[in-house]
Amino acid sequence: MERRFRPYRFPLSFSRRISYFQYPSSSKYNEVRLRVLPLAPTYSIVIPAYNESARLGATLEKVLAYVHAQGWDAEVIVVNDGSRDSTGEIVRNFAAKDPILKLIDNPGNRGKGYSVRNGMLQAQGRVILFSDADLSSPIEEAPKLLSALEEGADIAIGSRWLRAETQTQRQPLHRQLFGRVFNLLLRMSLGLQFADTQCGFKAFKRAAAQAIFPLQKIERWGFDPEILFLARKLGFKVVEIPVLWGHSGGARINPVIDGAKMFQEMLRVRWYSIIGGYDGARPLAGDGRSAAPVAGESRKEKSA
Ligand SMILES: Nc1nc2c(ncn2[C@@H]2O[C@H](COP(=O)(O)OP(=O)(O)OP(=O)(O)O)[C@@H](O)[C@H]2O)c(=O)[nH]1
């Protein structure tokens, strides 16, 4: 018997969907495209915020104005860490006027480490940067970190101590001393050879963030050394970049109490690594979105 080729007929709903792709001018096509292929922004800026009502308004104004002035295709995410003041409301008010701003609410006050992880894992950008809400490092410093990623690093961390003269407003002496002792202990306990692990201004390529943050266990102040420890374990390239930094005051960290907790957290990181708590850690296979965008990739620059 002669065998005739019969084209396979897709079920109706599916074939309809295909046809939307064949007719890109139809409005149905755009509907489907947005649902099936959500467009990821180039940059995500994550800002952890706990009781930041006094300074968050000014910070959001600066960050949003800067992002728009640069023409960046970006999202800004504030992670509200169970604030008891009007932090959430401030973000909602700004977000009503600017859709690139998003609010994530933690389930109560969980710490800066938890907040950063929550934001980093929900961020959609190809590069994800986190910054303290007090903008101790001005947002205008971001291109320094982004350039380092373009040049091949997976992670670029702001540093206040690589060139100490970049500190426009120094911390009080006791905080500087505490920071240096902490750094020494980090070198001894985790072998981390960075001048400054604690600067709240760090940028990650998406693949690095997606590999590291799911493994993070430390939820409070000691999370920075843990993510740097994990970055080394997973073989990511980390570079330290001197950035401008001005101490903003407020003194919400107690060097003695928080210092003791951070030391305990360092030992926990060492302990977890000994008992295999971070095993199974594998860099994610390239998801096609891991490459650092180049400056020319922002929408404005593209169309210019
Ligand atoms: N203090 C505090 N900050 C948190 C918490 N969760 C998230 N954060 C955010 O973590 C960032 C750093 O907090 P800061 O209080 O500025 O800490 P710091 O810069 O190390 O210390 P200061 O010298 O007091 O500014 C800010 O964006 C906070 O809003 C928390 O539970 N407590």
Ligand SMILES: [Mg+2]
């Ligand atoms: Mg601060």
